[in-house]
Amino acid sequence: MILQHIADGLLSGAIVALGAIGLSFTMKILRFANFSHSELLTWGAYFAVIFFAVAAVIGGGYGTPIAPFSFGWPLLAALLVTAALTSLLAIALHHLVFARLNRMAGHMTMVFASFGVALLLRHLLVLIFGPAPLYYSSALQFAMLLPGGVRVMPDQVFLLGLTVVVVIALHLFLTRSRTGISMRAVAENPDLARVSGVDVGRIVMWVWIIGASCAAVAGVMYGLTVQLRPELGFSLLLPLFAAAILGGAGSLYGAVIGGLAVGLSENLSVMIIPTTYKPAVPFLMILLVLYFRPEGLFGERR
């Protein structure tokens, strides 16, 4: 059974990892804890609902599943479209709320503003789509039996693979491209970056685009493997923060390893403690990290 818990932990950790990348970047580069980040996952997932509805009208719809997955090519298109839409949403929020406040507001004001934005975003979804859970497809995907008696769903394995691809792409982007290097410069010292000729405003846009796109992919994949609810992102808020804090703000690999660690510890914890205490595990992780290594595993001591 331990193998099954490890598999479940890695697979659910992949979602947390993708979500935590954006959170970690905004924490480091924009310098505030964005409590509305989890809502970007939810919006991404619901944007895909609209995409499939429109696709159904145009023709094609959900498409024919490509074995062994439960989805077809339209899902990949949906991932791209929702990533773009969610990025637009994030940029709009930045201009309407965060950029305006950031000039004069303190750290706590930003945190509370992001709380407010989170509430607004979540309840807008309740208003539009209703509180009842939705499914992209009502068909149920059955798990594959792997050697060792481990059962995994093909969709989740796809997600884990996708996470690896995204992380490699982001790694290349941050180390090889000019924009990526500028981004790291802004993270280090925005003032120095600005006098060195870096367009900080453009970099901030890129942070939102990367964060929101990863969140949208995580949201759609979560919606695909479980279900869509307006509380989808909210229920992941604590795991996301635990992962970002554990990994260290601004660290790509930190966020990914943090996410996997959160997933693993949540799933393995049920072998020792009653399942009802499982939601407390990310809390415990945040406490331990803040106590022993406040800068996170991959963060730099300031």
Added chain:
Amino acid sequence: MIRRVRAAAAGLAAIAATFAMAGAASAVECPVKLGAVLPVSGPMGQVGERIAQTGQFAVELFNEAGGVKGCPVEYVLRDTQGQPTVGVDAAKSLVELEGVPALVGAISSGVSLPILTSVAVPSKVVQISCCSSSETFTQLAKEGKTDGLWFRTYATNRSQSAMAALLATKAGFKKTAVIYVNTDFGVGLANRFKEDVVKLGGGLGEVVAYNESQQSYRAEVTKALQGNPDSLFLIAFPVDGATITREWLALGGTDNLIVNNSLRSDDYFDAVGRQYLKNLIGYDSAQPRLPSVATFNELFEKRFDSPPNGPGLHSVFDAVTVTLLAMEQADELTGPAIRDAIRAVTKEGGTEVHPGPDGIRRAKELIAAGKPIRYVGATGALSFDENGDVQAPKMVWKLIDGKNTEVEYYSTEDIARLIAKLDN
């Protein structure tokens, strides 16, 4: 104009009638008040609203037969919003400001309990619930902490675990896993089931609790799958229940599912997909096959243009009617007098009386003549045990061709026998 005159005339007639009746029974103040504390808003709002309306309907029928002790009955409804604190405040204001001698409510055990302990018992007011099924009340009554003021017209959890255990063992399952909601209701039911299923010769797999409103229950499901159980008893509510069922089936769990009555809902069937629920089996409370039940169903349908399909409608009707009959029977309108009168009007051996204005009129004549009556109502013959609990018949349902269909019926006596067998 004519209509207005007619309305005025009718109003005058009503006032005159009220005066005439007041003259006949000078001992009580008119109108007689009955308090109701029910959640008409909040998460239980939809269910609560229907229950509250049915309570009002029972009062209307009673008033049609002349009210209590010659006085019209006023049904004073207060909202609990499904919250214990709001419920207690509402009950307090009913007792202290409105002076009601009896309270109908609440729905959730978690709300009824604080009302009972901090309002009804200290103020010596009768409390009768249509829907609270927790066994905590039975325990309190046994310890003498309710002063006998607590009644309910809805069967307790006791019969639910017995039914689930019966279903598991009758199907020949050898190892039943349990996933249950981590609330008073779920914990109580799961603990009972653990004992019951073994007593009936079944076996137990992993017993796993879950917290409500989480996105995914993979860890819980994986844990419950340990040891390859051949069946699952799921104690849940529709939304989370659907998530758990989907993950359970996807991860290779058996489709031999036994579910509690809350999952007898189209929301649940549709969310999971009916094609996966062919071997699902569930239980629910049922109405006995009696003429009094049919009478209620007819009266209800005439008034609301729809059959009384919904949780708590039959039981709240009886809760209100039996309380009003007891008020009629009682010498004075105080909690303890009504408490004793509830026993009197449900005693075996009395002349049977049925719901509806005619039945109530007959009951009042018998009471006036000093003859014992026994109320047989929308849930059948109410026979409160020493703890204020009732037993109810149960039914078993399945999805046949995707349609929720009753497949078996267990009478009150069958259930009592089953529980007696389990408790010895």
